Amino acid sequence: MAHMIENLYGVRAGARGVAQAAVRACRGPGRERDLVVQSLKAAGAATLAWAVSGWWLRDPVALMAPWVAVVLVQATVFRSLFKGLQQLVAIAVGTLLAAGAEALTGNTLASVALVLPVVMLLSNWPRLGDQGIYGPTTALFTLTSGPVSSLTVSHRLLQAVLGAAIGIAVNALIFPPVHLRDIRENLSGLARGAEDALACMAERLSEEDWSEETAADWRRLSNRLQQRQESLRSARLWSHESLRLNPRLPWRGRRKLPPVPDESEDQRWGSIVAQIGGITNTMIDIADENRTIPSPDHQALGDYGRLLCALAAACRARADLICLPSAPDDEETHTRLDEALDSVERRHDALHKHLCDQRSVSAATTAVLGTLLIQAQNIWHDIAPETWPRATAGA
Numbered sequence: 001m002a003h004m005i006e007n008l009y010g011v012r013a014g015a016r017g018v019a020q021a022a023v024r025a026c027r028g029p030g031r032e033r034d035l036v037v038q039s040l041k042a043a044g045a046a047t048l049a050w051a052v053s054g055w056w057l058r059d060p061v062a063l064m065a066p067w068v069a070v071v072l073v074q075a076t077v078f079r080s081l082f083k084g085l086q087q088l089v090a091i092a093v094g095t096l097l098a099a100g101a102e103a104l105t106g107n108t109l110a111s112v113a114l115v116l117p118v119v120m121l122l123s124n125w126p127r128l129g130d131q132g133i134y135g136p137t138t139a140l141f142t143l144t145s146g147p148v149s150s151l152t153v154s155h156r157l158l159q160a161v162l163g164a165a166i167g168i169a170v171n172a173l174i175f176p177p178v179h180l181r182d183i184r185e186n187l188s189g190l191a192r193g194a195e196d197a198l199a200c201m202a203e204r205l206s207e208e209d210w211s212e213e214t215a216a217d218w219r220r221l222s223n224r225l226q227q228r229q230e231s232l233r234s235a236r237l238w239s240h241e242s243l244r245l246n247p248r249l250p251w252r253g254r255r256k257l258p259p260v261p262d263e264s265e266d267q268r269w270g271s272i273v274a275q276i277g278g279i280t281n282t283m284i285d286i287a288d289e290n291r292t293i294p295s296p297d298h299q300a301l302g303d304y305g306r307l308l309c310a311l312a313a314a315c316r317a318r319a320d321l322i323c324l325p326s327a328p329d330d331e332e333t334h335t336r337l338d339e340a341l342d343s344v345e346r347r348h349d350a351l352h353k354h355l356c357d358q359r360s361v362s363a364a365t366t367a368v369l370g371t372l373l374i375q376a377q378n379i380w381h382d383i384a385p386e387t388w389p390r391a392t393a394g395a
Contacts, residue, residue, distance in 0.1 A: 037175055042073035045170040049163045061145070061155045064091075068163030073171045076179070078244040080171045084164040086131035091160045094119050094138035095153055102148040111143050172247055179242040182235040183260045190228045190269050191319030197221040197276050198312035198379075201283070205305030215280070215287040222280040225273045232266055261322045268382050272315070275379045279308075282372055296369045300354065304369060307347040307376055314340035314383045337385070344380050348373070 049069035054062035068087060074080040097119055101111035119139050123132035142148060142156065171177075200221060204214050239260070286295050296304075317337035351373060355366055 034177065038073060038075070038177065041170055041174055042070045042167075044174075045073050045167045046070035048170070049166045052166070053159055053162060059155055059159060061152060061159055063141075064156055064159035065163035065166070068160050069167035069170070072164055072167030075177055075238065076242040076244070077168075077172045077176050077246050078241050080168045081245060083129070083131055084168050086128050087134050088160055088164055090123065090128050090131050090133075090135040091138045092157055093122060094135035095142050095156050098139040098142035099148050099150075099153045102143060108143050112140070115139050115143070172245075176246050177242055178246065179235065179238040180260050183232070183239050186228065186232040186235040187261050187265060187269065187322065188319065190225065190232055190273070191315060191322070193221075193225050193228050194269060194272050194276060195312050195315040195319060197225060198308045198315060201279065202305045202307075202309035202312060205301050205308065212284075212287040212289070215284040218280045218283060222273075222277045225276060229270055229273050232269075236263065236266065265322050271382050272379050275375045275382070278375045279372060282368070282375070286368065294368060300351075300369050303347070303351050303354065304372055304376070307344065307351060307373075310340060310343040310347050311376060311379050311383070314344055314380070316340075318383050318385075341380070341384055344383075348377060348380065 046066035046069050049065035050062060053059045053065035059065075068084075068091070071087065072080050072084050074083055097115050098111065101115040102108070105111050105114060116136055116139065119135040122128070123135045125132055128135070138156075142153070146152065197218070201218055204218075295301075314337060317333060317340050320333045321337065351369075355370055355373065
């Protein structure tokens, strides 16, 4: 009974997610709307290919055209062309080898047994990428869907070319995809995630009862940040690729594209993510009772938590500068960043002086908290703009 209730909750959560995605697609541009557009384009390309090959030309192997067309409506025009060439090569190899085996043996079973090992090996050829699997599937279709003749073989190859041409044309001429928006969205998610991770650590360090479970929660936050960093890298690659061979964006028209954050911001936030991961690892070692790493004094950890809180505020302001189109010229945002960096500097210098006072600080606090302070200082320097006059203060 409990299992059925759990499944019901899962179904309800999935239905709610689909409904929310549909609402976001209707509200405005975004990933959900891009997915709807690409899906409709793929369905339209397959329908058009079938109308031409099956209804107009009445070809006996008309299935090939819509099959190829629906696959080649890819996420970018360049990818459609590249995958199209790979797929046509795989289909041609599978079809010709199957026809040759049938002519040699005269028996379908023997031909399948003879040709499949060969085309399966060829399907793993790196030059064919993930399109290599169309070699063996086409060979099977050729051998099992009817008598093999020079006429059916030529028709199959021509239908594949027709489907590829329709799929590529639909993707290139009807709302050709451009993925510039994904960069800003992913960079914003990474920056907000870094802010949340620092704020969460700052909040729990002010409490006396934080434990190994708390450190495990921080580990999950750090892992999520790394996943967002990978998503950002992928978005950069998709963005560059979507500009290649895109008829929607001639060279003159690219000047009118909305600006995207510079790639240096990816490196900046990647460095911040790495430092947050280092802080998390140190905290996990401190919380682990089986380790010999001593725990710093509670007061020192509380001061360090307040430093992380100031860093989270600086992250928020820095994220606004790069993630909001109007923020770079917003004086209020620059003021918030300067105030947050001033707070970071004060707390950093106070904690540094406290660590240097051997009379009031234990050796354990000096050793462990010194490492944490260096990691926080690196985050501070990554957040601070190059024009900030005190960016290297206290180094």
